Amino acid sequence: MDKSKFPNQDGQLDEMEHIKARSNHLRGTIKEGLRDRITGAISDEDNKLLKFHGSYQQDDRDLRDERRRKKLEPAYQFMIRVRLPGGVATPDQWLVMDELAQKNGNGSLRLTTRQTFQLHGILKWNLKETLQEMNEALMTTIAACGDINRNVMCNVNPEQSAVHSEVYECSKKLSNHLLPETNAYHEIWLDDKKIVDSRDETEPIYGSTYLPRKFKIGIAVPPSNDVDIFSQDLGFIAIIQDGKLKGFNVAVGGGMGMTHGDTKTYPQISRVIGFCTPDQITEVAEKVVTIQRDFGNRTNRKNARFKYTIDARGIEWFKDELNERLGWDLDKEHAYHFESNGDHYGWLKGKDSLHLTLFIQNGRVKDFEDYPLMTGLREIAKIHTGEFRLTPNQNLIIANVTSEKKQEIDELVKKYQLTEGKHYSGLRRNSMACVAFPTCGLAMAESERYLPQLLDRIEVILEEAGLKEEEIVIRMTGCPNGCARPALAEVSFIGKAPGKYNMYLGGSFNGNRLNKLYRENIGEEEILQNLRPIILQYAKDRQEGEHFGDYVIRAGYVEEVHSGLDFHTTESTRK
Ligand code: SRM
Numbered sequence: 185m186d187k188s189k190f191p192n193q194d195g196q197l198d199e200m201e202h203i204k205a206r207s208n209h210l211r212g213t214i215k216e217g218l219r220d221r222i223t224g225a226i227s228d229e230d231n232k233l234l235k236f237h238g239s240y241q242q243d244d245r246d247l248r249d250e251r252r253r254k255k256l257e258p259a260y261q262f263m264i265r266v267r268l269p270g271g272v273a274t275p276d277q278w279l280v281m282d283e284l285a286q287k288n289g290n291g292s293l294r295l296t297t298r299q300t301f302q303l304h305g306i307l308k309w310n311l312k313e314t315l316q317e318m319n320e321a322l323m324t325t326i327a328a329c330g331d332i333n334r335n336v337m338c339n340v341n342p343e344q345s346a347v348h349s350e351v352y353e354c355s356k357k358l359s360n361h362l363l364p365e366t367n368a369y370h371e372i373w374l375d376d377k378k379i380v381d382s383r384d385e386t387e388p389i390y391g392s393t394y395l396p397r398k399f400k401i402g403i404a405v406p407p408s409n410d411v412d413i414f415s416q417d418l419g420f421i422a423i424i425q426d427g428k429l430k431g432f433n434v435a436v437g438g439g440m441g442m443t444h445g446d447t448k449t450y451p452q453i454s455r456v457i458g459f460c461t462p463d464q465i466t467e468v469a470e471k472v473v474t475i476q477r478d479f480g481n482r483t484n485r486k487n488a489r490f491k492y493t494i495d496a497r498g499i500e501w502f503k504d505e506l507n508e509r510l511g512w513d514l515d516k517e518h519a520y521h522f523e524s525n526g527d528h529y530g531w532l533k534g535k536d537s538l539h540l541t542l543f544i545q546n547g548r549v550k551d552f553e554d555y556p557l558m559t560g561l562r563e564i565a566k567i568h569t570g571e572f573r574l575t576p577n578q579n580l581i582i583a584n585v586t587s588e589k590k591q592e593i594d595e596l597v598k599k600y601q602l603t604e605g606k607h608y609s610g611l612r613r614n615s616m617a618c619v620a621f622p623t624c625g626l627a628m629a630e631s632e633r634y635l636p637q638l639l640d641r642i643e644v645i646l647e648e649a650g651l652k653e654e655e656i657v658i659r660m661t662g663c664p665n666g667c668a669r670p671a672l673a674e675v676s677f678i679g680k681a682p683g684k685y686n687m688y689l690g691g692s693f694n695g696n697r698l699n700k701l702y703r704e705n706i707g708e709e710e711i712l713q714n715l716r717p718i719i720l721q722y723a724k725d726r727q728e729g730e731h732f733g734d735y736v737i738r739a740g741y742v743e744e745v746h747s748g749l750d751f752h753t754t755e756s757t758r759k
């Protein structure tokens with residue numbers, strides 16, 4: 185590949201750059217690899233390209249050792265991620281996903297932290313059929329993963345229906361505008377004939393090596409910051425005046441991922457740089473993406489995210505570059521205020537209809553022993569006439585329910601115990617955990633399978649402190665990649681090794697501040713020993729309305745972190 189196309193790149197281009205360049209616009213040899221019946225896997229190079237098609241090759245890590253002992257190849261299987269802007273799905277689409285999970289997947293659906301579905305456990309032989317059936321239900325997986333713009337998030341907003349539809353339309357517009365142009369997806373999965381000679385194919389926005397790294401966009405509608413706008417590479421904050429959408433503040437350069445022990449990597453919060461109108465949103469997004477395309481680091485993937493591109497050159501450089509590419513200047517940002525980054529559960533009244541938000545623990549939809557969640561949601565999908573909205577907190581909204589349908593839905597909720605008899609603590613209602621074991625190849629510790637247990641024990645302390653109802657944002661991930669956005673939680677745990685976590689404190693309740701390392705590499709007993717005195721003290725000393733994350737800073741447990749650049753450097757523990 186021609187390195188001169190990318191200025192500011194010292195050193196050797198990362199191998200992934202060469203893979204993209206020679207991939208023939210993301211085709212590689214995926215098609216041939218799927219036909220190979222000798223192995224359940226595809227080649228490493230195709231696996232890297234497959235991400236752009238919305239799928240990852242994985243293996244069941246619970247079975248790794250046993251299969252190795254038996255000299256069998258790992259239990260290869262694939263994860264499929266749908267591209268679902270704003271997390272909106274029709275009841276029919278829900279039913280198709282449910283059926284595919286039963287037929288080809290592991291019998292469960294995963295609602296992700298970016299408002300979409302994931303299927304796990306798909307065998308190579310079933311990949312194509314699964315994608316085709318999704319396609320028939322008008323769902324695609326293209327660019328759900330890979331070095332490209334991913335699923336565009338959008339506030340789920342059950343309260344302001346009119347604004348929701350407008351903002352949701354913007355998220356679809358952005359998502360479509362930033363899709364790759366290659367016909368590879370259609371050829372490989374949908375048996376499309378080659379429409380053009382692929383040598384003549386172009387990618388007007390991305391170019392043939394796409395972006396240096398993944399790219400994420402979200403739209404928030406204050407006062408809700410459910411999309412965690414400050415974690416996005418590019419965020420739009422809706423400015424509503426007199427009930428009408430006036431435009432968006434533009435925020436750039438957020439991101440959560442880091443590597444343990446590598447202080448050149450860090451989570452970062454985005455910065456608001458100006459304002460644009462709804463008509464300008466795609467132009468702004470496109471220009472921002474091209475700046476990352478041209479200046480992002482293509483030699484070191486660990487420093488290739490957009491946040492590093494901006495931090496390396498400074499926000500003023502970025503603003504000038506953007507204004508120059510736009511040919512006009514962003515307006516001055518407008519005032520805004522966020523209250524929380526969580527969801528509001530139960531029934532809420534929109535403009536013309538009703539919305540029911542259900543708590544889905546860690547986004548896992550399956551039938552549990554005494555809790556037939558998947559069956560219950562399937563029965564609701566069969567009668568529901570509105571839509572489903574997957575929330576950025578891994579929960580689910582049965583949206584746009586007419587008053588006539590409400591009773592029927594209530595009966596199903598009761599019959600399948602979807603909320604009935606479950607009184608979740610404020611902590612659990614505000615919890616998230618990433619997938620981690622057994623499917624995630626990068627997991628260092630359990631997350632989804634462990635957090636509920638840890639919460640049981642923290643809830644005992646909360647009960648003792650009289651804080652069972654207190655809303656505290658708690659998040660866990662199995663490694664520092666940050667898939668449940670842990671750096672923005674009031675309390676978080678990031679996996680280091682089996683049963684061992686780093687504990688962070690001091691994020692804000694509305695998601696506008698990074699937290700800080702408090703204790704390193706601790707197990708469950710130490711977690712509880714460390715948390716208990718802080719929680720008891722908080723119950724005694726907190727000021728009126730003071731959130732836990734603010735309290736731990738005021739009380740001196742951790743320093744406030746103002747920027748990701750200080751994440752590793754401010755004093756770690758004062759108490
Ligand atoms: Fe993630 C990689 C799961 C949201 C940062 N993420 C992965 C992979 C694909 C592991 C891999 O590369 O082999 C995980 C698959 C696990 C599995 O078995 O399903 C994975 N990420 C997830 C999901 C499913 C977590 C969940 O519990 O919901 C989320 C899917 C979102 C979606 O629908 O698109 C998910 N990942 C996130 C988020 C949160 C967000 O985007 O709002 C982040 C932090 C924000 C950010 O990007 O900065 C995130 N995932 C990462 C990273 C670190 C990127 C970095 O900057 O260093 C990786 C690893 C990588 O890219 O190298 C990663």
Ligand code: SF4
Pocket residue numbers: 618619620621624625626627628631661662663664665666667668
């Ligand atoms: Fe896997 Fe790490 Fe993401 Fe969790 S945070 S899903 S362990 S990559």
